[in-house]
Amino acid sequence: MSSERGELLDAALRALSADPTATLSDVAAAAGVRRVTLHRHFGSRDDLLRELALRSLASMDAACEAAAGNAASYTAALRAIVEALVPVGDRFHFLWKLSAVWEDPQVAARVAEQNRELSVLVDHAKQEGGIAADVPNAWVLAAVEAVVFAALSAAREGNIAVNDAGRLAGRTLFDGFRPAPKRRRGKSH
Amino acid sequence: MSSERGELLDAALRALSADPTATLSDVAAAAGVRRVTLHRHFGSRDDLLRELALRSLASMDAACEAAAGNAASYTAALRAIVEALVPVGDRFHFLWKLSAVWEDPQVAARVAEQNRELSVLVDHAKQEGGIAADVPNAWVLAAVEAVVFAALSAAREGNIAVNDAGRLAGRTLFDGFRPAPKRRRGKSH
DNA sequence: TGCTCATGATACATTAATGTATCAGATGAT
DNA sequence: ATCATCTGATACATTAATGTATCATGAGCA
Numbered sequence A, B: 001m002s003s004e005r006g007e008l009l010d011a012a013l014r015a016l017s018a019d020p021t022a023t024l025s026d027v028a029a030a031a032g033v034r035r036v037t038l039h040r041h042f043g044s045r046d047d048l049l050r051e052l053a054l055r056s057l058a059s060m061d062a063a064c065e066a067a068a069g070n071a072a073s074y075t076a077a078l079r080a081i082v083e084a085l086v087p088v089g090d091r092f093h094f095l096w097k098l099s100a101v102w103e104d105p106q107v108a109a110r111v112a113e114q115n116r117e118l119s120v121l122v123d124h125a126k127q128e129g130g131i132a133a134d135v136p137n138a139w140v141l142a143a144v145e146a147v148v149f150a151a152l153s154a155a156r157e158g159n160i161a162v163n164d165a166g167r168l169a170g171r172t173l174f175d176g177f178r179p180a181p182k183r184r185r186g187k188s189h
Numbered sequence C: 001t002g003c004t005c006a007t008g009a010t011a012c013a014t015t016a017a018t019g020t021a022t023c024a025g026a027t028g029a030t
Numbered sequence D: 001a002t003c004a005t006c007t008g009a010t011a012c013a014t015t016a017a018t019g020t021a022t023c024a025t026g027a028g029c030a
Helices: A007-018 A024-031 A035-042 A047-070 A076-098 A100-102 A107-128 A137-156 A163-175 B005-018 B022-030 B035-043 B045-067 B072-098 B099-103 B103-128 B137-156 B163-173
Strands: none
Touching: A007 A024, A007 A035, A007 A163, A007 B045, A007 B099, A024 A035, A024 A163, A024 B005, A024 B072, A035 A047, A047 A076, A047 A100, A047 A107, A047 B022, A047 B045, A076 A100, A100 A107, A107 A137, A107 B035, A137 A163, A137 B137, A137 B163, A163 B137, B005 B022, B005 B035, B005 B045, B005 B072, B022 B035, B022 B045, B022 B103, B035 B045, B045 B099, B072 B099, B072 B103, B072 B163, B099 B103, B099 B163, B103 B137, B137 B163
């Protein structure tokens, strides 16, 4: 009945993104183990947080690379990335919002690097007219993080279908809430 | 040099929405006082959280009522509410996301009531075609909370202009990131 | 059957945060 | 000048969370 580290980390991430004030006992309960088991696997609370941060970075890198691989345009790539990030939205949130994460210079540097790469992609999407030029890149990234995490949270709470979460996030960010307009050229969807 | 309770509460809300793990010493420092002064004004940490919740409820009620008062349509009213909620986005976030808030049945009931009222407004906006009918209400509310809080946070971090925050939030939610399309009827904007 | 490994239970020490009390000093009002 | 009020400084008790150690039990494997 040994617990896989990966399962423990996933459960820990889930618990902490839902409630950053959760104690190690709370986190352990969410993972189906006792607090002492967490200490055996990860050491201190700080050690656990750092490992969660590194794992989150890797997950986000993987999700972005897989999503953007063969997109037809930068805008399509960005939209695919948004949808791909929803299942790891808790990692995105963890990296951006949990203050303890920023204390580690290595983690902070890699988060900044990810944000630069996303920002470059936003620039390209603007150039091809997929994103309005007057929307600040910082806002685009902040809105993406917020909506991606909200979609994952809503799915986990059962408020939307898990299968719909990515699509709703992408649609909300690129089209907004309004009904889809009929396209000027070609058939309507 | 007595501190106004309102100022203390605003600073506390700011600090706790930015970092829910903040200690009372952290919160006091953000408010420009010492921890013991917080105890004198509010009693325990739980007492402070409860007062923050009640104040947040009042702020959100006031913002929604002021914004929706004379809108031309339900969709315009909802958009006005979104823009009006940005300056109190930390209260919205506090009420929705900080788990300690939910433990108080009175607070939980009033939050649920606010959500119902917003949901009714969303229904009306759908009926007049301002929001796509196939977007779940739960998602509309979740996305509004996420984007409103992201806009306030981005403004406070200096990533977007404070004056732009409400408009960017409203625009992102209703129009998405894309450039504004030319309208089919009437002059383009 | 016996051994290894992992976890739970339990206990305890340490650290951190919270809550309370008292005294000194500053400010504002009279 | 005096008094009232509020806050900071300081101290201390309490509570909660964390970190570490030991023993018992169960599962899996040879």
